[in-house]
Each structure stands twice: as structure tokens, then as C-alpha cells.
Amino acid sequence: MPTKPKMIIAVSQVSTMATLAKDQAKFFVEHGFDVCILGKADGTEQSVIDEGAKFFNMDFRRSLSLFADFKTLVKLIKFFKREKPDAIQLMTLKPSFLGTMAGRLTGVPVIIRHKWGYLRECNYKGIKRFLLFSADKFSNMLAHRVVAICHKLLEAEVKVGAINPKKAIVFGSGSDNGVDLNRFKKTPELVEKGKQIREKLQIWPTAPVLGTVMRINIEKGITELILAFRQLSEKYPNLRLIIVGEFDIRNLPDRDIIDEIKNNHQIHHVGFQKNIEDYFAAMDIFVMPSYREGFCKSNIEASSMELPVVSTDIIGCSESVKDGVSGILVPSRTVQPLADAIEKLLVDKELAKKLGAQGRQRAENEFDQKFVWHNQLRDICQLLKDKGIQPPVEPETIIGSKCLRCSRG
Incomplete structure (x- = not known):
């Protein structure tokens, strides 16, 4: 029986998966991936375990802390060396910054950074603003793929030179997880x-x-x-x-x-x-x-x-x-x-x-959730195939007018 490709999804807090990416881990498990969620335990970790994913606790501190961030980077490097993931998906800034570095240093074949917000509209000033922008741009540079959550965000980031348009993508009309049309239906x-x-x-x-x-x-x-x-x-x-x-x-x-x-x-x-x-x-x-x-x-x-x-x-x-x-x-x-x-x-x-x-x-x-997920699945499988890794699903078989609606920057 062939080994399932291993995917690690890193988030600041596990509750992010329960709120902004609910059922996404379950989808990738059902389509042949061995999925691990990496993030700070906050009492919601059972929700991702129930989706069929493994969970490992990793404290990505929101605040800037050179010592704490270095310790987390070392832990990430050791973790990636041990787990040998085929693909990592990095959501929110701190996991993206540390995860792209650790991924490159350990030779992770596919590094995907999800870009969810436009930091240039934040209220930070001075050195903190500079460090924030630098970390954001550095994460985009190290990633093999940058998934922007909407078209105008991608356009703005490309315009200021923060993202290389050749490695960027927006799925459909935008959104990183779509909407559950059955859950949010006026019944x-x-x-x-x-x-x-x-x-x-x-x-x-x-x-x-x-x-x-x-x-x-x-x-x-x-x-x-x-x-x-x-x-x-x-x-x-x-x-x-x-x-x-x-x-x-x-x-x-x-x-x-x-x-x-x-x-x-x-x-x-x-x-x-x-x-x-x-x-x-x-x-x-x-x-x-x-x-x-x-x-x-x-x-x-x-x-x-x-x-x-x-x-x-x-x-x-x-x-x-x-x-x-x-x-x-x-x-x-x-x-x-x-x-x-x-x-x-x-x-x-x-x-x-x-x-x-x-x-x-x-x-x-x-914005049907299933369309967004299938676009993500197709893109990840193609990235794995381009690296010489057998994907669990052939990207060419993930077809349909809805599923193929994705646009590159």
C-alpha cells in the first residue's frame, strides 16, 4: 500500500481551523493526505482530531520576541526533520514567517503560504511596522506558492513588490475556505x-x-x-x-x-x-x-x-x-x-x-466550499507532481467548470 503524502497545516491557534478553515483538514484526509495540524492548543484541538487529523502543540506567539521566536524556529526545524512532510500550508503571519524558514532549511518539497490580510492598512508604526512588513515579504519570498484570499489583495501586494505574481494564486472569486451552503441556508x-x-x-x-x-x-x-x-x-x-x-x-x-x-x-x-x-x-x-x-x-x-x-x-x-x-x-x-x-x-x-x-x-x-477546496486540492497535487512526488489524486482528474476556476496573479 503506497504511503500517503504528509501535509502539515500550521496556524497560530488551533481555533483558527475550527472557525476560518472548518472541515478543511477532513477534506484533505478524505482525499488521501496524512494531515497534521500544528498550532497552540486552546481547547479546540479535539475538533481537528475529529476531522481525522493529528495534532501537535506549537506555541506561535503573536507578539514580537526574538528569543521565543528563535526557540519556536528550532522546534519547527526538529519537527519537520522528524515528520518529513511533503507539503506544508502556513496560515497567519507568525507560522508563515517561521514555517517558511524551517521548511526551506529542512528541504520541504512544497511550501504554501496563505495570505489572509493586507498588513499595509494596519496601525503599527516605526520599527514594529518595518519588522512586520519585512517578515511578511520574506515569507512570500520563501514560499513556493502564495495563496491570496482575494484578487484586490493580490493586486495590492504585487504592486508594492511584496509578492512575486508568478508564484501567486487566487481561487475562484476569492475566499480561503468558501462557505458551507448547507449550514448557512435559510431553512x-x-x-x-x-x-x-x-x-x-x-x-x-x-x-x-x-x-x-x-x-x-x-x-x-x-x-x-x-x-x-x-x-x-x-x-x-x-x-x-x-x-x-x-x-x-x-x-x-x-x-x-x-x-x-x-x-x-x-x-x-x-x-x-x-x-x-x-x-x-x-x-x-x-x-x-x-x-x-x-x-x-x-x-x-x-x-x-x-x-x-x-x-x-x-x-x-x-x-x-x-x-x-x-x-x-x-x-x-x-x-x-x-x-x-x-x-x-x-x-x-x-x-x-x-x-x-x-x-x-x-x-x-x-463561494461554494467544495469548489474552493477542490481548487486547493488540484493546485497542491500539481505542485507535488512538479516536485516528482506522487499525489494522492492526479490533478488532471480534478475537473469541472467550478473546480477549475482559479486565476494566477
Whole structure:
């Protein structure tokens, strides 16, 4: 029996696999790979084990620490030497930076770096900004393949010389994991769960409900959202806002915004929720006023639930939402355009319904999880074959009009 090619997927925290790349390990296991997840244990490691992958604990510290990072690099080198992976996939910056170095030093045949965000829009300054950009560019240089999460991100990175377009790729219309169209589908069962959530939160059945899913911090546009909601709720006293997600202590909004979230009876902060599809079902309009994103998976999930989306015209969001088709895009860091777009959908219910329906159709046509995974599988198998390694599936057999829709930079 031929040996299965070994794939290592490295993430900062294992919860990344459960949230941003759910079931991806399972897919690769089912298609003939021996999969190992490498990352910091955070209580969610059983989820990847349940997908058929092995798990190894590796502490990729988010903060800059020369000594700690060097120790992690040495551990990675030893780990790669022992495990002898045929391919490694590196997600988030620290695993990418250390993983590409360790991969090159140990001769890993295929090194894939996933580029999820545009760092040049971050708020870091001075030496920290320089080190961050340098690590990012260095990771791209060492990788054999750079998978950008959307086309505009790739274009921006190529323009500033951070990515060699010859080794870069975007799968389909973007996204790194697609959307589970069965999970995020407006079924009668989910509609009923949405009603139950409204009852639990003491929201009238006919009350209009805005919703968002985010880590609550400044860069997600929480300040603009609360200010826009404050303005709209004066005009529409029955208006409600559901916020799914925890406060991000690294970049909290001003105290008055936090107090309003906690104390305004029209705002329902429900914290982190595993079953976010139930909460989408309780919403009428989804709002994501972010300053910067890689792609914004939540926008696509909301569209898949037939919700009209109001988001910002930035890299990522401008591809997860098609202006005038699945939602409305507004300038980032602005309150009045955000409020105006939301009010437009509150008043014009037919438009809201139309955008929601078109959003679902777009999700089905362009972001089906299975299409994204098959594109990834085909690319990885081809990279292995180019290195003289027998892939578990011949890339030429992974066919279909949807599966082959991938574009190179």
C-alpha cells in the first residue's frame, strides 16, 4: 500500500481551523493526505482530531520576541526533520514567517503560504511596522506558492513588490475556505431558531433587527456602527442590534461605546456563539463596517443566509459583497453613509429582499466550499507532481467548470 503524502497545516491557534478553515483538514484526509495540524492548543484541538487529523502543540506567539521566536524556529526545524512532510500550508503571519524558514532549511518539497490580510492598512508604526512588513515579504519570498484570499489583495501586494505574481494564486472569486451552503441556508428550521432567539432577547417579531459578527475592536468599525445605530434608533424606536462576538482587549473602542453596548436595551451583545447561523436567522440586515479585512467571511455567510449586507468599500469586503447585487458598500470610517445605507434597506424592504436573494445566488455560484477546496486540492497535487512526488489524486482528474476556476496573479 503506497504511503500517503504528509501535509502539515500550521496556524497560530488551533481555533483558527475550527472557525476560518472548518472541515478543511477532513477534506484533505478524505482525499488521501496524512494531515497534521500544528498550532497552540486552546481547547479546540479535539475538533481537528475529529476531522481525522493529528495534532501537535506549537506555541506561535503573536507578539514580537526574538528569543521565543528563535526557540519556536528550532522546534519547527526538529519537527519537520522528524515528520518529513511533503507539503506544508502556513496560515497567519507568525507560522508563515517561521514555517517558511524551517521548511526551506529542512528541504520541504512544497511550501504554501496563505495570505489572509493586507498588513499595509494596519496601525503599527516605526520599527514594529518595518519588522512586520519585512517578515511578511520574506515569507512570500520563501514560499513556493502564495495563496491570496482575494484578487484586490493580490493586486495590492504585487504592486508594492511584496509578492512575486508568478508564484501567486487566487481561487475562484476569492475566499480561503468558501462557505458551507448547507449550514448557512435559510431553512424553515433555522427561521424557527431565529424566532426563538428573538424571543429569548425579548425582541418583537416585527421589529427590524441589524446584526454583526465581529471581534469588537476599533478596526472592525464598531464605533461607526454604534454611532449610526444611535442615530437610526431615534428615528426607528423599534430598531434592534445583535452583536455576536467578544471584546478584543488589544484594540478596544472608547469607553462610551463600550458602555452603550453593555447598557443600551436596544443592543443585544450575545458574545461568542458557535451556532452563528441561528443568529443570522434572527437578523434582517447584516452590517460589517470594517477598516481592513482579508476577505470577510461573515459577509458571505450572511449572503448565504439571504441577508442584505452593508459593508465598507475596502480590500476584501468589496469582493465578499458586490455593490448593488448582494449589498451596499460605503466608505470606511464614516458614520452618515453607513446610517444612510442601513436606512435605505429599512425603508425599501423589496430592495433588501432582492439583495438577499441575489446574495444567496452569488454564494452558490462563486463561494461554494467544495469548489474552493477542490481548487486547493488540484493546485497542491500539481505542485507535488512538479516536485516528482506522487499525489494522492492526479490533478488532471480534478475537473469541472467550478473546480477549475482559479486565476494566477
